[in-house]
Amino acid sequence: MSSEERLVDAEVDSDEQAVEAALRPKQLGEFIGQPKVREQLDLVLRAARARGGTADHVLLSGAPGLGKTTLSMIIAAEMGAPIRITSGPAIQHAGDLAAILSSLQEGEVLFLDEIHRMSRPAEEMLYMAMEDFRVDVIVGKGPGATAIPLELPPFTLVGATTRAGLLPPPLRDRFGFTAHMEFYEPEELEQVVHRSAELLEVRTDPEGAVEIAGRSRGTPRIANRLLRRVRDYAQVKADGVITREVAAAALEVYEVDGRGLDRLDRAVLGSLLKLFGGGPVGLSTLAVAVGEERETVEEVAEPFLVREGLLARTPRGRVATPAAWAHLGLTPPQQSPRSASGGPGQQGLFGA
Numbered sequence: 001m002s003s004e005e006r007l008v009d010a011e012v013d014s015d016e017q018a019v020e021a022a023l024r025p026k027q028l029g030e031f032i033g034q035p036k037v038r039e040q041l042d043l044v045l046r047a048a049r050a051r052g053g054t055a056d057h058v059l060l061s062g063a064p065g066l067g068k069t070t071l072s073m074i075i076a077a078e079m080g081a082p083i084r085i086t087s088g089p090a091i092q093h094a095g096d097l098a099a100i101l102s103s104l105q106e107g108e109v110l111f112l113d114e115i116h117r118m119s120r121p122a123e124e125m126l127y128m129a130m131e132d133f134r135v136d137v138i139v140g141k142g143p144g145a146t147a148i149p150l151e152l153p154p155f156t157l158v159g160a161t162t163r164a165g166l167l168p169p170p171l172r173d174r175f176g177f178t179a180h181m182e183f184y185e186p187e188e189l190e191q192v193v194h195r196s197a198e199l200l201e202v203r204t205d206p207e208g209a210v211e212i213a214g215r216s217r218g219t220p221r222i223a224n225r226l227l228r229r230v231r232d233y234a235q236v237k238a239d240g241v242i243t244r245e246v247a248a249a250a251l252e253v254y255e256v257d258g259r260g261l262d263r264l265d266r267a268v269l270g271s272l273l274k275l276f277g278g279g280p281v282g283l284s285t286l287a288v289a290v291g292e293e294r295e296t297v298e299e300v301a302e303p304f305l306v307r308e309g310l311l312a313r314t315p316r317g318r319v320a321t322p323a324a325w326a327h328l329g330l331t332p333p334q335q336s337p338r339s340a341s342g343g344p345g346q347q348g349l350f351g352a
């Protein structure tokens with residue numbers, strides 16, 4: 001199973017961009033959750049407006065689907081400025097960046113997604129652009145190469161990254177404001193579901209929203225995606241209204257369980273519990289047992305299982321937590337005194 005097929009994948013699907021755009025909050029006041037980020041950003045933007053200048057450069061870090069693109073658009077809207085959207089992988093040469101920077105209007109917001117994936121020369125050009133609103137365009141090669149300075153209008157860079165720690169410190173330090181986006185609380189996701197349901201004109205009762213929010217893995221993008229699938233089910237199999245029963249039945253069809261685990265997650269956890277007594281077991285052995293690539297288990301399934309406290313990565317291998325046994329409705333085996341006291345247990349057979 002590839003991660004693209006998963007309903008609970010936090011990355012955007014190419015065919016859902018239009019519907020996502022329709023569901024984006026347009027103003028800071030409409031943006032749900034992230035209270036600290038909202039409060040701080042509100043101050044940054046108000047102060048910039050009061051000064052009649054451009055806002056400081058903003059760095060947003062956080063997992064996919066938490067609202068970084070949405071916030072960058074809100075920053076532009078609140079500043080009454082246009083926005084240009086690009087991404088690190090799209091800027092492979094310093095010249096690509098120079099072309100973008102030199103065509104910015106005064107006050108424009110430049111959103112640079114996956115900023116940690118920019119090429120090194122482009123990154124170095126960005127340092128100067130951020131600090132002095134100037135770039136040196138190198139013309140020619142070798143000893144004859146000349147640097148032509150190019151003045152830029154003041155602009156606001158909004159950089160987004162999944163982990164701020166991936167950025168080189170000189171780049172990180174050039175942002176005036178850095179915000180870390182957290183996963184959302186279930187109550188916040190309920191609000192996201194209600195807001196999106198209203199925009200999609202689908203009736204959702206409060207319990208229906210609770211059911212969807214609880215399976216959305218702390219991520220608004222997933223909440224919106226699950227809502228759309230539940231809406232389909234409600235229209236085809238029920239009277240169009242999303243109740244708790246309708247949401248639960250719909251998400252059972254899509255194999256997303258009450259905690260947001262899908263088939264792959266449960267296969268990993270199920271193998272760990274049923275075949276290896278809860279571990280420790282090595283990643284490769286676990287992957288073979290599930291019939292998946294090692295990378296799929298490690299990068300697609302495990303992060304959420306670890307975050308949920310269902311699985312632990314230990315130096316001796318993968319270990320299920322008591323919550324994992326409870327979640328799959330299984331009873332952990334009685335520990336022998338030897339393995340309970342830290343003896344080799346299963347590790348001798350299946351060590352990492």
Ligand SMILES: Nc1ncnc2c1ncn2[C@@H]1O[C@H](COP(=O)(O)OP(=O)(O)OP(=O)(O)O)[C@@H](O)[C@H]1O
Nearest residue numbers: 020023024031032064065066067068069070220221
């Ligand atoms: N705080 C929020 N309130 C309401 N809806 C939100 C919020 N945050 C995100 N969304 C919705 O979730 C979807 C994904 O948000 P967005 O594209 O901004 O995430 P992202 O962090 O930029 O993801 P990626 O890193 O993959 O680009 C959008 O449709 C947006 O409407």
